[in-house]
Amino acid sequence: MALAWDLEVHVNGEGVFYVNREILCSFSGRLSKLLTNESSTSGTKPLKAFFHDLPGGAEAFELFTRFCYNNGRIQITPINICILHFIAHSMEVTGVDSSRSLIKQVEKSVDNIDYWSWPEILSSLKQCQKISALHDSSLILDRVLDSLVTRISTRSEASPLSSSPESSVFRSSFDTGSNTSAKNSHNRAWWFEDLVILNSEMMNNVVNKMISQKLEHVKISKFLFYYVKSKSNDEKGKVIEIVVNLLDSLNRSSLSCKALFDLLRVSMSQDMSNCCRERLEKMIGSQIDQASLDNLLISSPDRNDSLYDVNILLRFLRHFLISGGRTSLPRLKKVAGLLDLYMAEVAPDVFLKHSKFVKLVTALPDSARDSHDPLYRSIDMYLQVHNRLNEEEKMKICSAINYEKLCLESCKHLTQNWKFPSRTAVKALLFQQSKLKSLLHESNHFKSLNDDGRQSKEGDQIVLFAKKLDPMMGNEKLRTHLQGMQGRVLELEKACKKMQNQMTKMMRSKTTTSTSSRSLPRLCS
Missing domain, CATH: 1.10.8 (Helicase, Ruva Protein; domain 3)
Structure with missing residues (x-):
């Protein structure tokens, strides 16, 4: 008597299925080709098939067997449509006609995606996220991403009519455990928290779709910063690399300078690639004129070198000048004002090397400052603290001063300031x-x-x-x-x-005379 099952299928080390070879081969082109050269069993020993990289694993194969045993019929829902799509392609369930083709049934079902609810869209997206072959192009994934981004771009900032139960639970737990989330709730769109549950690869897919559909870059950047904050410390390393690459593809005007500095500080505790770190520093440098003094005061990685990281500031300034900051005089002057405040903070640092301070005072062109009084005061403070410098070292620092841009009071002070070189x-x-x-x-x-x-x-x-x-x-x-x-x-x-x-007295006299003449009565003609 023939066995009810004659094929033993091992799937990704997750499970073993005992199935009828004829039933499955009638639907699966892949199994049919795989078992063509195998000798028929005598009914005493079934054949074995092994799959090590099947998309969706045991869960997907179980859905596939149900489809086969139900003569090519299965209920397709937003929750299982992605996994059915991937298993259908992997097992080559094309069928002679559309009624026996799982691929065509799935493609027909996805045409109704416009009628899916927001929670169904999210569930489908998370199902795609679980599949190991996510990097492969997928019609279903692309359609889900399209629908997701379209709803985000067409809905108002208010929460959608129906929200995901799972995301609501996440929102509650996240807000309870994060004061930052509660404080910044007015800065996030309704969809932010629903999407932070995505892994970094799927988030990358979603944001790239947003960019291709021309969603506002300001919204995208805010979401990316929020996404990083929502992750645990052990996740942040990989996430930051992806987020920085995505931010770099957005308009610079859409990026918050403060948020970039926050991202930089988080990244300093992570193992970032040099390429990623340089890309982040370029983004900051290109808009350093929007920074505050607190942003610039970054602790030095080596406290024996200096209290603050002067090297990173110098890199910011270089990126600013390269990006065109030199050509915009108002922006250049704003940066000079920030730099003067920064130098006033770092000048008293006894560990700040002479060569670093020289680079600071000479970092910007002369046109950046209308007055060199703040620059003079910083140099004065530095020379007071570093009183062992020789004349040559002092002259290198003082070469940055444009004496024509010093007020009379500063000039007078300098002439009597014995800390400065005589020249x-x-x-x-x-x-x-x-x-x-x-x-x-x-x-x-x-x-x-x-x-x-x-x-x-x-x-x-x-x-x-x-x-x-x-x-x-x-x-x-x-x-x-x-x-x-x-x-x-x-x-x-x-x-x-x-x-x-004398000028003041004369002007007062003129004013008095003018007033008196206006008070005389007009003579009749």
Whole structure:
């Protein structure tokens, strides 16, 4: 008597199925070809077949056997449609006609995807996620992704009419365990929490579909940042690599600078590739003008080197200039303001090397700053803390100062600042007297001052005095000459103040005269 089953099928090491060879081969082209050359059994010993990479594993093969034993009929639902699709292709269940072709039945069923509910779409997507052959192209997966993204783009920011029970449970547990989630609830769309349950590979597929369907990049970037925050520490490493690649494909204007810095700080505790880290730093650097001082103060990986990571800031600045930041003067000036604040913070750091500080003060072009007063104050602080630098090292730092962009008060302070090299004091004095002379010349309508050549002579004496200074002379002798120059500048400053007082008195006199004349009665003609 023939056995009711004559084929033993082992599936992915997950399970063994005892089936009728004839029934299954009548539907499966793959099994039919596999067993063609096998000798027929005498009924005493069944044949064996082994599958090691069957998509969907034992669960999928069980659905396939039910289809075969039910003469090519099975209920297709959003929950099992993906797994049926993959097993149908793997087992080559094409059939002679459409009634016996599982592939065609599945394709016909997916045409009704527009009538699926949101929870059914999510269930189908999660079913696809379980299948090991997910990387293979799939009509069903593509249709599910299309439907998912279409609903996201057409629905309002409010929650959909029907939500997934599973995602609701997840939402409740996630919000309870995360204060960040509760605080940022107003920043997320209704679909964020439903999609954070996806693994990184499926999330990558979903976001790429969003990009291809031109979903707003701002929404996509917010979801990606939220997705990273939702993952546990042991998941973040792989997730960040994928998220950074996806963010890099979005418009830079859609990315939050603060969120990028948050991502950077998380990534520092993960094992990221150099390529991924550089890509993230480029994204940050391209919009560093949107950062805050707190964003820039990143702890140094080596505290013996410096308190803050100066190297990463220098890389940000380089990426900013390369990305076109140099051509936008308002953005460039904003970055310079941030850099000045940063230097004021790091200048007192006793571990900050001279070479690093030189790179900081020379990182931006001169056009980035209208005033060099903040730069001078940072250099002053650095020289005060690092008082063992030689003259050459000090000059490298001071070479960044544009004395024409120092106010009179800063110039005056520098000339009396013995922490600075003597040669910088000479330059400061020259620019100080030049500014004072300019103020005097602007008031040339005061004839009494123009006729008195004393001020010009004082200025000329300072220039001549400076030309006599030899850069190689000893410090003490040079200081003595500088004191003489400072005295002459003070005299010029007094003359300037005297002139300004006279101008003020004259303007008041004019105002009084003008008021009096307007108050006179008009004569009759």
